[in-house]
Amino acid sequence: MKFQELAQKRFSCRKISGKPVDDALVEQIISTAIAAPTAVNKQPFKIFWMKSEKAKENVRKATRYSFGADTFLVVGYLEEEGWTRSYDRRNFADVDASIAATHIMMEIEDLGLATTWVGHFDAPLLKATYPEMEKYELIALFPVGYAAEDGVPSPRHDERKSREEMVEEL
Numbered sequence: 001m002k003f004q005e006l007a008q009k010r011f012s013c014r015k016i017s018g019k020p021v022d023d024a025l026v027e028q029i030i031s032t033a034i035a036a037p038t039a040v041n042k043q044p045f046k047i048f049w050m051k052s053e054k055a056k057e058n059v060r061k062a063t064r065y066s067f068g069a070d071t072f073l074v075v076g077y078l079e080e081e082g083w084t085r086s087y088d089r090r091n092f093a094d095v096d097a098s099i100a101a102t103h104i105m106m107e108i109e110d111l112g113l114a115t116t117w118v119g120h121f122d123a124p125l126l127k128a129t130y131p132e133m134e135k136y137e138l139i140a141l142f143p144v145g146y147a148a149e150d151g152v153p154s155p156r157h158d159e160r161k162s163r164e165e166m167v168e169e170l
Helices: 003-009 023-034 053-062 093-110 123-129
Strands: 045-050 071-077 137-144
Touching: 003 093, 023 045, 023 071, 023 093, 045 053, 045 093, 053 071, 053 123, 071 093, 093 137, 123 137
Parallel strands: none
Antiparallel strands: 045 071, 071 137
């Protein structure tokens, strides 16, 4: 599938079936995220695969937006590991983590799976539960699975601003 088709086909799936996701597919998703371009190739992000039953239970405590999934990936970053632009001291760790998270989202779709980028989760609770996460800024939680039969795009999916609103030629 061409990238533009993939980008237009992908949608935020909020109903995931209980069918388990094979670990090999999750490994492929992670591999794609690791290949994401980052500023000066610093890769200041970490992916937390919430794999154990206890970890999955803790994710469900941290958000009501698990959408029936049984596989979860959480993405965080460390600002001190990111590249900083010299002109204005802008740190790009958050951008880099977002690029990796977008790669995760697109690879999930490309593999015939479904997800949505969940930002509404209790990051402090996850950090308190998992000392490994404590120093990371957690930006995304991805419930991963197969779309349920009624897991369809929202009515707003195709709403887009016009090119004129989004692009300014200088």
